[in-house]
Amino acid sequence: MESTQESSTIKAALNILRRAPPADTENHLLNLQKLLSENPDALAELNRHIHFPLQTITDDGDDEPFLACSWNRLKDDTFQSPFSDDNTIQAHANELWKTYKQLYYGNGNAVSSVYVKDESENRTSYCFLLQNKKMDVGEWNSAHIVNVNPNTTTGVTTFCIQSNIMLSLGGDISAHISKETTTTATNSITAFQYMETIGPILERVETELRLQLENVHLPKLQNVIAKTRRKNMPKIKTIGMTHTDMLNQAVLARNAVLQKKEK
């Protein structure tokens, strides 16, 4: 019963955040956290669903900046760097994700980070983060959470991917889109080979969601405004419409004559 109420509370909180301008997510999230402060379980569950906003952090010991979100937050409210761990799988994933970043986001302001957690003996979770900020243009943020679950009984490894993109353009437009994807591979692949399965999916999903935003969702805003403010034009009869009217009247008149004759 408790978990049903918790899930309806989280659903309600996410609905509220969905209606707020995505650029104000941080502010609204703080207020929702205050409202849920007496319910630590619901609060923890809410924080697990929220990945934005992403912060860029530059540590003195690191050459490159890295991204922070609830996923790599430590108990003392600092953030784990993706470079400080001895985790070779994490280092390998960061290397590939950086190359991907350079191909699609350029070598300018974009920042990429990957975090890998061993959830249990077999299960691993990945968090892929990307941010590109450009002055006078906007900001792109993506967060992909990947849960890898090898099943020794079936011999199949399942990859569950939750992708989220938050975009702001020109200070006036903001957007949030998400997608869940699941794929499988045989258990014969090693943890170092996971990226060969995960990477192409993230690449495909990011491109797909980007195109959906550009071609489907963002143009709707213009349509909404055009429907709200639209000049009423007086109906002007064209020559074609006049001829159609005359033909219609002629046909109706002939039908009336024919019906009279039949009677």
Place this chain on the structure above:
Amino acid sequence: PGQLPSLEEDFQAIFAANGDTIPEDWLEQVRAETTKATTSSYDATTPKAMELYEKLKQYQSDFYSSKGVVSALVVEEKADNLVVRTYAEQNDTANCQAGSWTADWTVSSSQQVKGTVKIHAFCHEGATVQLLSSREFGPLTITNVVTQIEEWDQEAMDSIREMNDNMGDKLKSLRRVMPVTRTKMNWNVEGHRMVQLLGNTSKK
């Protein structure tokens, strides 16, 4: 616009998690503000206010009376100025879309006009997208208030259209559809290391 009933339900669920309910006076205040936004009124004691009200009513009928659009107009006199608010909203629940156009104008006794136009659009089907734009106009001394308001509203409309036209370029500069190489990424790390090694060797 049109989201209040759903928001009430969601807030009710959050307060219920704490064994509480939404404060009724706060809810009444929010409902009253929502109703006020779509209620027209004018200052009947001032002939100037009444005259401007009638002209702006015609303007709203010309631009904000499409199917599904609800509009409101307020004209009041405050300290020798006429304070005007024109409001229109469109709520298409079936298509998960809503929008509003709010313009606040001040007309001084010397016919100086200034104001702000706020445009809001919200779509939440498949993705959540919002447009929140605010533009300020004036002050400008004019003879025909309604004509000037129409011009400024149109300017705000044109800026939205321009924003829409430039959206593709902005998105492209944040994230390309394809890499510059026109080929997708090779996700084999050994391949990348080989390329890097070859690159470093050739530089030497």
